[in-house]
């Protein structure tokens with residue numbers, strides 16, 4: 079069957095031919111969880127010197143501590159060995175570069191249908207939102223003091239992390 083995914087499936091067969099990630103379980107070996115943006119410039123494991131198996135990586139637009147992200151962190155902290163959580167937003171993020179209204183106009187134009195009903199979650203003040211998200215995770219009753227929580231800004235031009243909260 080011809081598929082839009084043929085090239086990727088071919089690469090997967092190559093990947094499986096030298097597969098080396100078997101033999102460990104799903105806990106975070108390093109105790110780390112990172113929440114970060116879906117931006118393709120970001121290498122979450124590489125930026126902090128980790129490898130597959132080491133960490134829980136949770137990605138969404140902007141790298142926000144959303145409801146479902148908090149659920150994932152609860153699982154990570156209580157069942158999967160996580161004791162350090164990094165909340166990582168980044169410079170030049172599309173979610174922080176335009177207003178909610180401007181982004182919805184862009185999406186409406188690209189899609190050719192009205193997108194104004196969408197709750198996008200554009201970030202108005204990036205550093206403030208990092209501080210707010212750290213507080214949000216820390217004040218969760220099922221996370222709280224069970225993990226160290228840090229908020230960071232990642233510079234996509236230098237690769238450096240700056241701790242904000």
Ligand SMILES: [Zn+2]
Nearest residue numbers: 115117171172
């Ligand atoms: Zn982003």
